Amino acid sequence: MSQNDKMREFILSYLETQPNQVNLATVRKLIGYGTNNDYGAPDILKQLLAMDQNHEAILTATFDVDFVDGVKLFNNKATRWLTAKGTKYFQNLKHGSVGQSTIHLSANNEKHTTQKYDGYLSQLISAKNVMQTESDQVTLQEFSLDLRHLLTDNKKLERGALNKFSPFVQRNWQELSTPMTPIFMELSRRFLFDKDYDA
Structure with missing residues (x-):
């Protein structure tokens, strides 16, 4: 499994346990816990942006990331972080079947x-x-x-x-x-x- 996939697995495993907490406070906690795994805030934010509703649609939320002014999150009143596609993707990540060509x-x-x-x-x-x-x-x-x-x-x-x-x-x-x-x-x-x- 690539480092990129490991980081995504870490991010999604945390977000999956945060129902009804689709907000920036959860993102701040995620970034704080990410430091234990040597994942920097910019790396986590890049992954969140890549997986958001406007890009890979793995997450229900949409991110607007500006590394100078900060992060905006649009959650569309979502009650969970992962979309149905995101849940399937996360299961594939856990079983090592993502990105195998x-x-x-x-x-x-x-x-x-x-x-x-x-x-x-x-x-x-x-x-x-x-x-x-x-x-x-x-x-x-x-x-x-x-x-x-x-x-x-x-x-x-x-x-x-x-x-x-x-x-x-x-x-x-x-x-x-x-x-x-x-x-x-x-x-x-x-x-x-x-x-x-x-x-």
């Missing part, structure tokens, strides 16, 4: 791996109901996105790849340990037993 031999394996762990990732996301703060809820989304990429990108695991989530996981270990266990077991299996684990 060629079929790789590993595509079926990746799809199988994603489906195999979708239940655990969904269970992990559902733990947001017991998170104490909105910040922890957003961090949980980011954490599950990173886990999904580790499971499906087939890249060599790097030491400390999830280091930025360490305080969050320690703080919420009791709620997260059950759905995380099978995911961590799979990642450990690849790291410890797969000789050719570097695609």
Whole structure:
């Protein structure tokens, strides 16, 4: 998955959880949370503009972005951020089927791996109901996105790849340990037993 697609997945995963909040306050929060992933405000705003109603119609809102004067948002009384097309696009992003112009031999394996762990990732996301703060809820989304990429990108695991989530996981270990266990077991299996684990 390209960096561009990862940023879009992050943006849409946050906006999807903000029904009845189609406003600039939500955009400001999104930009604030984006800094955790090294996404700058201009990059996020460019993606929002590209995905808005006047361009790719992935979002219900329309943006007018001026990097000097600021951002205007026209939401047409929308109650959710993603259009029907946007929801489908977001699902395709999550399953890695966006922007693929060629079929790789590993595509079926990746799809199988994603489906195999979708239940655990969904269970992990559902733990947001017991998170104490909105910040922890957003961090949980980011954490599950990173886990999904580790499971499906087939890249060599790097030491400390999830280091930025360490305080969050320690703080919420009791709620997260059950759905995380099978995911961590799979990642450990690849790291410890797969000789050719570097695609």
